[in-house]
Amino acid sequence: xxxxxxxxxxxxxxxxxxxxxxxxxxxxxxxxxxxxxxxxxxxxxxxxxxxxxxxxxxxxxxxxxxxxxxxxxxxxxxxxxxxxxxxxxxxxxxxxxxxxxxxxxxxxxxxxxxxxxxxxxxxxxxxxxxxxxxxxxxxxxxxxxxxxxxxxxxxxxxxxxxxxxxxxxxxxxxxxxxxxxxxxxxxxx
Amino acid sequence: xxxxxxxxxxxxxxxxxxxxxxxxxxxxxxxxxxxxxxxxxxxxxxxxxxxxxxxxxxxxxxxxxxxxxxxxxxxxxxxxxxxxxxxxxxxxxxxxxxxxxxxxxxxxxxxxxxxxxxxxxxxxxxxxxxxxxxxxxxxxxxxxxxxxxxxxxxxxxxxxxxxxxxxxxxxxxxxxxxxxxxxxxxxxxxxxxxxxxxxxxxxxxxxxxxxxxxxxxxxxxxxxxxxxxxxxxxxxxxxxxxxxxxxxxxxxxxxxxxxxxxxxxxxxxxxxxxxxxxxxxxxxxxxxxxxxxxxxxxxxxxxxxxxxxxxxxxxxxxxxx
Numbered sequence: 001x002x003x004x005x006x007x008x009x010x011x012x013x014x015x016x017x018x019x020x021x022x023x024x025x026x027x028x029x030x031x032x033x034x035x036x037x038x039x040x041x042x043x044x045x046x047x048x049x050x051x052x053x054x055x056x057x058x059x060x061x062x063x064x065x066x067x068x069x070x071x072x073x074x075x076x077x078x079x080x081x082x083x084x085x086x087x088x089x090x091x092x093x094x095x096x097x098x099x100x101x102x103x104x105x106x107x108x109x110x111x112x113x114x115x116x117x118x119x120x121x122x123x124x125x126x127x128x129x130x131x132x133x134x135x136x137x138x139x140x141x142x143x144x145x146x147x148x149x150x151x152x153x154x155x156x157x158x159x160x161x162x163x164x165x166x167x168x169x170x171x172x173x174x175x176x177x178x179x180x181x182x183x184x185x186x187x188x189x
Numbered sequence: 190x191x192x193x194x195x196x197x198x199x200x201x202x203x204x205x206x207x208x209x210x211x212x213x214x215x216x217x218x219x220x221x222x223x224x225x226x227x228x229x230x231x232x233x234x235x236x237x238x239x240x241x242x243x244x245x246x247x248x249x250x251x252x253x254x255x256x257x258x259x260x261x262x263x264x265x266x267x268x269x270x271x272x273x274x275x276x277x278x279x280x281x282x283x284x285x286x287x288x289x290x291x292x293x294x295x296x297x298x299x300x301x302x303x304x305x306x307x308x309x310x311x312x313x314x315x316x317x318x319x320x321x322x323x324x325x326x327x328x329x330x331x332x333x334x335x336x337x338x339x340x341x342x343x344x345x346x347x348x349x350x351x352x353x354x355x356x357x358x359x360x361x362x363x364x365x366x367x368x369x370x371x372x373x374x375x376x377x378x379x380x381x382x383x384x385x386x387x388x389x390x391x392x393x394x395x396x397x398x399x400x401x402x403x404x405x406x407x408x409x410x411x412x413x414x415x416x417x418x419x420x421x422x423x424x425x426x427x428x429x430x431x432x433x434x435x436x437x438x439x440x441x442x443x444x445x446x447x448x449x450x451x452x453x454x455x456x457x458x459x460x461x462x463x464x465x466x467x468x469x470x471x472x473x474x475x476x477x478x479x480x481x482x483x484x485x486x487x488x489x490x491x492x493x494x495x496x497x498x499x500x501x502x503x504x505x506x507x508x509x510x
Contacts, residue, residue, distance in 0.1 A: 090223065091220045
């Protein structure tokens with residue numbers, strides 16, 4: 001038996017039940033990722049920066065179901081990440097917000113293209129965000145991580161994106177809406 | 190693309206833009222504020238971390254424990270490697286130890302050649318071991334020097350390297366040496382780096398036991414053991430051996446003297462240290478009968494108390510009465 005919201009509640013489509021459930025799932029994954037990063041273990045152990053999986057997840061999710069992730073949620077998650085991982089607070093969250101909004105605007109385009117093209121587009125956005133980050137930090141003269149390390153992190157992040165998309169598709173069941181798919185209210189997605 | 194806005198009500202777009210604009214302004218302002226007034230924002234960050242992270246303690250504890258178990262397991266997996274490494278190191282250490290022992294022996298031989306005396310008061314008489322008074326319960330040897338050569342009971346006996354025992358029983362031409370391993374042998378020793386005093390008591394085994402150590406925690410196997418002059422029995426500073434720990438966890442001494450080849454033994458003529466028993470004779474001269482003399486006049490000053498207990502010092506005029 002599927003839980004259907006009362007018809008009176010469905011006027012506000014932002015509060016649809018499955019949207020909230022997916023939002024909660026996203027928040028849970030984000031919290032777990034932060035938690036794992038805060039644990040006093042060195043999971044990498046090699047001194048290499050790992051990929052920014054949370055960013056990949058956010059972008060892949062956003063391009064599939066933008067309604068699940070409202071901008072304030074993304075902004076809040078990345079601001080918390082900024083605060084907890086001792087980055088300059090606000091800057092990376094601002095850039096992620098800009099990048100995700102850019103992708104959100106182009107969601108209807110991405111819906112039509114295949115994974116390779118989508119990957120290229122996301123890669124372009126992430127590279128632009130990284131460059132902007134370094135540029136702003138250089139302008140305000142904040143000490144930055146070494147260039148090779150941040151390039152390595154960028155490469156890992158870009159390489160991880162298709163994997164994250166596959167996980168989204170097959171494990172979390174977050175998929176692009178098929179043509180003609182409708183939501184609970186029978187409206188086109 | 191008109192169709193992606195179909196589901197939105199009319200008011201959604203402006204609200205979304207407004208929220209987005211506010212967020213952008215807030216984040217930009219936060220970053221600039223952090224750049225301008227870093228301590229204040231860092232304090233906020235600290236407060237935030239303080240509020241968030243301890244709440245995750247309950248979750249962190251099992252995870253860290255699990256990871257530590259994994260780490261332990263990994264170290265078990267490496268145990269063979271570690272064992273090999275330790276063996277290699279042990280081999281090297283053995284080589285060093287051998288070298289050190291040889292150097293010690295050589296040093297003792299050179300000291301012997303140069304006739305370096307440990308104490309200028311100390312001379313020695315060398316005797317040949319005549320008999321090994323072999324019984325399982327007595328560890329002693331007989332040497333061919335005796336009262337004729339001026340041997341006195343209680344003198345220390347050494348072989349080339351370290352102390353072997355002491356004289357216990359002097360005959361006219363021979364004397365008996367009771368070895369340190371004898372069960373009746375009790376010798377005061379001092380443990381070298383820590384400077385602790387202990388009693389070396391033989392138990393008929395090859396490695397005698399250290400007893401009455403003041404604080405055994407300060408003693409480690411490998412410490413040097415030298416003789417101590419406690420009780421005036423032995424001259425201090427003769428090498429006895431090194432501390433080892435037996436299988437019964439007791440501290441024992443591996444003797445420096447080579448008990449397997451006791452051919453020549455050296456009896457150290459130790460002059461008994463002067464004993465100071467009358468405190469008064471240190472402070473003022475005494476005559477032959479032990480009567481204290483007045484230091485200025487040299488006359489007997491019997492009526493004066495040696496140690497005045499009251500505060501005012503005795504005047505010289507009072508002494509002459």
